[in-house]
Amino acid sequence: MKNKAEKKVPGGKLLRVTVETDERMSKIVNIMFTGDFYMHPEEEIHTLENSLKGAQIDEITLQEIITNFFENEMIQILGAGPEDFLDILITALRG
Amino acid sequence: MDAWRVLDLQTNDCATNMAIDEAILTHISEGKSPNTIRTYRWNPSAVSIGYFQSVYEEVDIEACQSKGVDVVRRITGGGAVYHDYDGEITYSVLVRDNDPKIPKDIIESYQLICQGIIYGLKDIGIDATFKPINDIISGTKKISGNAQTRRKPKKETVMLQHGTILRDLDVKKMFSVLRVSKEKISDKLIEQVEQRVTSIRRELGDTLVDFETLKDALERGFSKALSIQLERGTLTESEKELAVKFKAEKYGAKDWVFKR
Numbered sequence: 001m002k003n004k005a006e007k008k009v010p011g012g013k014l015l016r017v018t019v020e021t022d023e024r025m026s027k028i029v030n031i032m033f034t035g036d037f038y039m040h041p042e043e044e045i046h047t048l049e050n051s052l053k054g055a056q057i058d059e060i061t062l063q064e065i066i067t068n069f070f071e072n073e074m075i076q077i078l079g080a081g082p083e084d085f086l087d088i089l090i091t092a093l094r095g
Numbered sequence: 096m097d098a099w100r101v102l103d104l105q106t107n108d109c110a111t112n113m114a115i116d117e118a119i120l121t122h123i124s125e126g127k128s129p130n131t132i133r134t135y136r137w138n139p140s141a142v143s144i145g146y147f148q149s150v151y152e153e154v155d156i157e158a159c160q161s162k163g164v165d166v167v168r169r170i171t172g173g174g175a176v177y178h179d180y181d182g183e184i185t186y187s188v189l190v191r192d193n194d195p196k197i198p199k200d201i202i203e204s205y206q207l208i209c210q211g212i213i214y215g216l217k218d219i220g221i222d223a224t225f226k227p228i229n230d231i232i233s234g235t236k237k238i239s240g241n242a243q244t245r246r247k248p249k250k251e252t253v254m255l256q257h258g259t260i261l262r263d264l265d266v267k268k269m270f271s272v273l274r275v276s277k278e279k280i281s282d283k284l285i286e287q288v289e290q291r292v293t294s295i296r297r298e299l300g301d302t303l304v305d306f307e308t309l310k311d312a313l314e315r316g317f318s319k320a321l322s323i324q325l326e327r328g329t330l331t332e333s334e335k336e337l338a339v340k341f342k343a344e345k346y347g348a349k350d351w352v353f354k355r
Contacts, residue, residue: 013174016152034149034355036174038228040201040245042146078172078201078228 001025005092006035013037013079017088021057025093028055033088037079044075048085057093062086097196101325102133104310109141109167109178112185114341116255117170118334119189125249128334130190132317132325134310137178137185141165142272145173145242149355158272168352169257171242173229176259177269182294183259184309186212188317192245192252196321205229205241207320208256212239215316216260219308221298229258236293260313261294263303 001023006016013036020030031052039045048069055061063086069075070082107115112135122128141164144153150166153175159166164177178185188208190197198204209225216223216231216238223233231239241258266288296303318325330338345351 016149018149032149032355034147034152036145036172037147038172038201038242039147042170042172042244045147076201 003092003095005088007084007088007091009037009080009084012081012084015080015084015088017085017092019089019092021093026057028052028057031089033085035080037077039078040076041074044069044072052089059086059090062089097130097321097323098326099130099132099190099321099323100128100328101314102131102328102330104134104136104184104306106136106138106180108139109137109143109165110342110346111338112137113143113167113169113346114338115330115334116187116189116257117341117345118338119187119330120246120253120255121248121337122331122334123189123191123253124247124251126251128331129328130194130323131328132186132188132314134184134186134313136180136183136306137165138180139163139165140180140182141167141178142175143167143169143178144175145169145171146244147172147355148175150353153274155272155274162268162272164272166352167346168354169242170246171244171255171257173240173242175273176240177272178259179263179265179268182263182265183261184306184313185257185259186313186317187255187257189253189255192254196323197254201243202227202229204254205243205256208317209239209241209258211317211320212241212258212260212313213316214319215309215312215314216295218312218315219295219299219304221295231260233293233298236291238293238295238298260309261292262306262309263296264289264292264294266292 002020015035018032066086226232229241239260243256245254
């Protein structure tokens with residue numbers, strides 16, 4: 001099942017997610033964050049997406065993965081924050 | 096005063112424009128090229144999308160094909176930009192990230208380089224200001240958008256900031272090739288694009304400024320903002336060869352443009 005959501009971050013940029021789950025909606029099979037935000041280094045978006053693939057669909061697990069990703073001090077994000085990535089993912093998964 | 100290289104105004108297709116940026120970046124990283132500023136135009140007119148954008152979400156591909164508008168993905172984040180051949184001038188600033196002139200804070204570094212554009216616009220009679228994260232506005236309307244990346248392909252990290260300054264704006268043509276989220280526009284409670292975006296032509300009371308004048312004003316602006324001397328130069332043969340390679344393997348390749 002494929003779900004999408006988008007969010008215009010107040011004072012920031014547009015963030016979208018396309019997320020594919022297994023039939024039972026227990027795990028994320030595929031995920032892509034898109035939008036006009038900035039992340040440095042840019043290629044780390046793939047690290048975030050790969051870390052969410054195969055993840056159990058529960059808010060605590062997803063929050064932990066996203067928080068851990070953004071705690072890496074090498075990663076900078078402009079126009080959206082970790083809470084926006086989680087928020088939009090949960091919104092998409094809720095359908 | 097520091098001396099940087101400045102390249103003459105060029106006109107290229109979109110893949111070549113992006114390939115040249117990365118070729119220069121790579122050579123600066125290797126210590127083979129100096130900090131560089133360039134200005135350029137896009138022929139054919141093109142849409143560039145940000146690194147994180149989906150081409151399918153942002154671009155009306157069929158409309159681009161029917162209108163002869165090209166499409167390219169940038170290595171910088173940010174939004175989809177319509178680069179009209181007559182409608183805008185684009186610049187790139189490429190500098191070693193450890194250059195003492197460049198603030199470590201990203202927004203401060205945007206502000207510094209955007210100040211060059213602001214000086215340039217002032218030179219031609221337009222008052223503009225910096226609006227964080229990375230816009231330049233005249234009054235309340237956006238006249239320039241900018242994007243940065245920092246990369247270390249060889250020995251040193253190099254910052255690239257590139258952006259556009261709107262010379263003239265054809266809103267209908269722009270939105271005929273871009274898909275714009277209604278949520279993004281409605282969030283600012285504005286129906287008409289003309290209320291959000293302006294151009295040099297509009298700010299000067301329907302006066303078109305020629306590209307050489309714009310280029311000269313930008314160069315003087317960057318020189319002033321960065322306290323640098325600009326020495327006219329050209330791409331080296333090595334940079335040209337690498338740009339050809341980047342165009343073939345990356346910017347002109349479907350895998351790259353359509354990766355998301």
